[in-house]
Amino acid sequence: MTISVTEVEYVARLARLDLSAEEVVTMSGQLDRIMSYIDKLNELDTSGVIPTTHAIPTSNAFRTDTVRASLSLDQALANGPVCSAEAFKVPRVI
Amino acid sequence: MELYELSIGTLQGLLASQDVSAVELTSAVLNRIAAVEERVGAFITRADEQVMIAQAEAADIRWREGRGGLLCGIPVSLKDVLCTKGLRTTCGSRILDSFVPPYDATVSEKLKTAGAVVVGKVSMDEFAMGSSNENCAFGVPHNPWNLDHVCGGSSGGSAASVAAAEAIASVGSDTGGSIRQPASYCGVVGLKPTYGRVSRFGLVAYASSLDQLGPLTRDVTDCAIMLNVMAGYDPRDSTSVERPVPDYRTSLVAGLKGMRIGVPREYFAEGLDADVEQAVRQGIRALEGAGATVVDVSLPRTPYGVAAYYIIASAEASSNLARYDGVRYGFRDKEASALLEMYRQTRSQGFGPEVKRRIIIGTYALSSGYYDAYYKKASQVRTLIADDFRLAFADCDVLVSPVTPTPAWRLGEKLADPLSMYLSDILTIPTNLAGLPGMSVPCGFSKSGMPIGLQLQADHFAEEKLLCVAYNLEKELALPARKPAGLEDN
Numbered sequence: 001m002t003i004s005v006t007e008v009e010y011v012a013r014l015a016r017l018d019l020s021a022e023e024v025v026t027m028s029g030q031l032d033r034i035m036s037y038i039d040k041l042n043e044l045d046t047s048g049v050i051p052t053t054h055a056i057p058t059s060n061a062f063r064t065d066t067v068r069a070s071l072s073l074d075q076a077l078a079n080g081p082v083c084s085a086e087a088f089k090v091p092r093v094i
Numbered sequence: 095m096e097l098y099e100l101s102i103g104t105l106q107g108l109l110a111s112q113d114v115s116a117v118e119l120t121s122a123v124l125n126r127i128a129a130v131e132e133r134v135g136a137f138i139t140r141a142d143e144q145v146m147i148a149q150a151e152a153a154d155i156r157w158r159e160g161r162g163g164l165l166c167g168i169p170v171s172l173k174d175v176l177c178t179k180g181l182r183t184t185c186g187s188r189i190l191d192s193f194v195p196p197y198d199a200t201v202s203e204k205l206k207t208a209g210a211v212v213v214g215k216v217s218m219d220e221f222a223m224g225s226s227n228e229n230c231a232f233g234v235p236h237n238p239w240n241l242d243h244v245c246g247g248s249s250g251g252s253a254a255s256v257a258a259a260e261a262i263a264s265v266g267s268d269t270g271g272s273i274r275q276p277a278s279y280c281g282v283v284g285l286k287p288t289y290g291r292v293s294r295f296g297l298v299a300y301a302s303s304l305d306q307l308g309p310l311t312r313d314v315t316d317c318a319i320m321l322n323v324m325a326g327y328d329p330r331d332s333t334s335v336e337r338p339v340p341d342y343r344t345s346l347v348a349g350l351k352g353m354r355i356g357v358p359r360e361y362f363a364e365g366l367d368a369d370v371e372q373a374v375r376q377g378i379r380a381l382e383g384a385g386a387t388v389v390d391v392s393l394p395r396t397p398y399g400v401a402a403y404y405i406i407a408s409a410e411a412s413s414n415l416a417r418y419d420g421v422r423y424g425f426r427d428k429e430a431s432a433l434l435e436m437y438r439q440t441r442s443q444g445f446g447p448e449v450k451r452r453i454i455i456g457t458y459a460l461s462s463g464y465y466d467a468y469y470k471k472a473s474q475v476r477t478l479i480a481d482d483f484r485l486a487f488a489d490c491d492v493l494v495s496p497v498t499p500t501p502a503w504r505l506g507e508k509l510a511d512p513l514s515m516y517l518s519d520i521l522t523i524p525t526n527l528a529g530l531p532g533m534s535v536p537c538g539f540s541k542s543g544m545p546i547g548l549q550l551q552a553d554h555f556a557e558e559k560l561l562c563v564a565y566n567l568e569k570e571l572a573l574p575a576r577k578p579a580g581l582e583d584n
Contacts, residue, residue, distance in 0.1 A: 008454065015412060015457040016419070016434075017450055018442040027454060033513050034455060038401045041471050044478060051473030052480060054303060054333075055529025056290050056554060061332035075196040079423035088421050093433050 003032045097122040098259045102168050102316040105262065109157050109167050116153035116167025120146050120211050123169040127213070127260045130581050135235045136255040138174045139182045140214040149211045156209055164319050166209030171261035173252050174215035175222055176307070177296035178202050181212070185298045186220040186230040186248075189444030190424045199296020200328045201265060201307050208323045213261045216251030220446045221415065222272055222300045224248050225518050228509060229448040236505070237280060238578035239544055243502040246276030252310045253280035257578050263320055264310045269301050270403050271497075271522025273308045274534040278547025279502035281536050281578070283317045283564070284310045288555050289529035290335035292321075293328030299414040301407035302333075304526040314535065314565040318342035321557065337555065345558035346565040350384045353563065356391035356490030361521055361549075363397075367500040373538030373546040374496045380570035381494065381563065389490050393482040398475050399523040400516055404452075405459050405472035406527070411449075412456030418444060451512060480528040483553075492563045493551040496521055497534045501544035521549065531557050535564045536573060543579055 008028045012019045019027060073086060082089045097105075097119050108114040124143060131137060146169070153167030177183050177195035179202070184190045198206065206212065219229040227250025228234050235250050237243040238258040245254045249266030253276035256264050266273040268286035277284025285308045292307045299305065309320030322343065327336040357378060362371060382388050420426030420440030427439035445453070459468035486493060498518055508515040525532040531554075534547035548567065552559045 003458075007458075011454050011458045011461060014461060015453045016416075016437045016441055017445075017453065018438045019450070023447075023450075027451065030451065030512055031454065031458070034404065034516075035458075037513055038405060038468070038472075040401045041398060041405075041475050044395070044398060044475055046471060046474035046478070049474040049477050051470055052476040052527075053473060055476075055480065055527070056288070056333075056335060058290075058333065058335075063329060063332075071196055078196060079193055081420060081424070081426035082428065090421055091431055091433050091436050 003028050003035060096126070098126040098262070100262070101312045102165065102262055102319050103313070105168060110162055112157060116150035116157070116211065117147060119167060120150040120169055123213060123261065130258050131260060133236060133241060133581065134238055134254050134258045134260065135233050136171070136216050136251045136258060136260055137214045138184055138186065138217050138232045138251065141181060141212050146211050146213065153209045153211065163208055164323055165205060168210050168262050169213045170205055170210040171213045171216045171252060171255040171264040172202060173218050173249050173264065173266045175218055175267050175298045176202055176265060177298070178212065178215065181215065183215060183298070184232065186218045186232065187445065187449065188231040188425055189418045189440070191231070193424050195296070197296065200293035200330060201324050202296060204323055205265070216255050216264060218251055219248035220449050221298070221411070222248040222267055222269055223411070223448050223452055225271070225275060225515050226508065227251065227276070228505065229446055231446060234505065236580065237502050238580050239281060241580040242504055243544065244279065244505055246279035246502060248272040249310065250276045253277050253282055253284065256280070256282045256310050256312060258581060262312070263316055265307055265324070266310050267297060267305055267307050268526065269304045269407060270526050271519045273310060274497050274522050274532055274547065274549060275519065277310050277534040278497035279545065281545030282310050282312060283314055283536070284308065284534045285317050285321060285557070285560070286525065286532045287321065287325065287557060288531045290333050291531070291555065291557065292324050293326070293331040293334045295328055295330040301410040302414065303410060304407060314561060314568050315343065315346060317564070318346055318561050340558060342558060342561055345562045348562050350381065350386040350563065350566050353386045353492065353559070354490040355381055355386045355388050355563070356486055356493045357388060358391050358393045358396070358486065358493055358495055360393050360396040361495035365499050366496060367540070369540040370496050370498070370500060370546050374494070374548050377537040377548040377567055377571065378494055381567055384566050384570050386563070391486045391489055391493070393486055393524065395475065395478045395482050396524055399479055399527060400520050402472040402475040402479065402527060403523045404455060404516060405468050406476065408452040408456035409460050409469050410456070412453045412460065415449070415453055448512070476527045479524050483528045483530060487553045491552065491556070491559050495549045497547040497549040498522070501540045501546055525551050530554060531560055533560045533564055535567055537567065537571060538573070
């Protein structure tokens with residue numbers, strides 16, 4: 001299998017990553033090796049096998065909808081890189 | 095022996111009888127850190143020394159009033175993946191360089207309530223992605239047994255801090271072997287509990303269906319003590335399991351009579367280092383000598399674990415790490431003038447190469463048209479791997495094997511080839527895919543003096559069997575007390 005530079009660039013865009021031209025080339029080579037290794041999975045016949053998403057069988061975990069203390073505005077904003085008095089600020093969108 | 099070299103079990107007695115105070119113990123650990131940390135590099139963020147002394151004073155009051163307890167006054171380090179209220183938590187990443195959590199993880203809270211003194215936040219591969227602890231934005235820790243060697247990863251700082259006696263015990267996390275592998279490389283005990291046994295609330299997520307927190311300790315008894323404090327249902331983690339927590343210490347003294355030890359032949363495949371094989375086989379003989387029955391078992395899908403893991407873990411990571419966008423916490427590229435540019439620049443500058451690689455693998459595997467070929471396929475193989483274990487546990491109680499195919503390697507040796515690094519986890523990954531408990535217990539040394547661990551795996555929630563076998567192994571082998579050679583002049 002081969003993973004092209006264009007494919008790496010496309011996936012990087014989906015993942016909101018800007019990769020340098022050099023990173024893209026390195027990444028496509030490494031990815032190619034890794035994904036070729038992963039093709040090993042096709043040696044196993046999995047037709048009819050139910051996929052596992054959770055190793056321990058569980059059903060929906062519901063809790064009662066009760067009001068509890070939460071973070072204060074100041075605590076919630078304390079780690080914000082750029083904030084106003086009551087909100088996180090980001091560059092203009094529109 | 096120095097105070098900082100003792101086990102929790104021994105220290106409890108000394109603290110309870112007030113022959114030693116928690117303040118004396120904490121000061122001894124602080125002096126030890128001052129003496130060796132420059133060479134080991136286990137810590138990312140040290141706790142404030144005055145805060146530590148205040149915690150130790152509070153512990154001494156508890157002991158005087160007869161309210162001491164399992165961890166009261168015990169200096170413990172925490173992997174920097176665990177949120178600690180008011181204490182910087184970086185996850186080894188530049189993107190969380192300045193993050194100070196406004197709350198404690200459940201496990202941090204439980205340890206503090208038990209009276210533990212938090213020594214600091216220890217090194218890890220960025221977002222727990224790595225097997226050598228070399229992917230860390232804040233320096234690379236060195237193996238106390240040989241400073242030119244890796245500590246293992248991703249909980250390298252946890253293992254190194256316990257091995258170098260900079261903490262009495264530590265908490266790590268294990269997604270594909272990240273507790274057991276560094277424990278093996280640094281000659282300490284490490285336990286990855288059953289998925290759901292310990293709350294993940296406040297654990298920075300890497301691969302949520304695989305992540306689990308566990309202890310790294312000097313000996314098996316300490317491991318049981320730590321698990322007693324850490325385990326239990328937590329309404330804040332809906333995947334934690336509501337079932338009683340036994341006193342794990344009581345399982346230690348049960349003998350091995352009637353215990354069936356399974357030796358999975360696929361774990362002794364080509365590529366296994368001769369010293370590792372010899373040490374593990376010697377451990378198996380010791381268990382047999384102590385009354386266990388040894389049976390041959392097969393886990394035929396073992397060779398497919400790594401491939402399934404890198405799809406599942408990377409897919410979950412690509413989703414979990416989408417939250418790092420520079421808006422609410424952590425690093426932001428403040429030069430960016432548009433929103434999309436800000437996201438991209440923030441993430442590109444904030445994440446290191448291994449994290450980017452896994453985000454790309456995960457995004458690729460989940461992208462349109464590839465889902466069935468990769469994610470679904472890997473999740474089906476996960477079922478087959480779990481089936482292998484189910485069959486094996488019909489024939490035995492505990493599986494015994496190597497933790498890794500080789501002992502710790504030299505720093506830098508595998509950095510250029512990510513796949514060779516991934517393959518070092520071939521014997522630990524299946525445990526996580528099946529959600530089982532697993533453990534690494536020291537069982538010897540390589541010819542060049544590097545520690546070797548023996549891996550134990552058991553069925554879901556069978557931690558007591560693991561600890562029983564581990565304790566008996568420790569007793570039978572009675573490895574001579576050796577100090578980490580890399581720090582010998584101390």
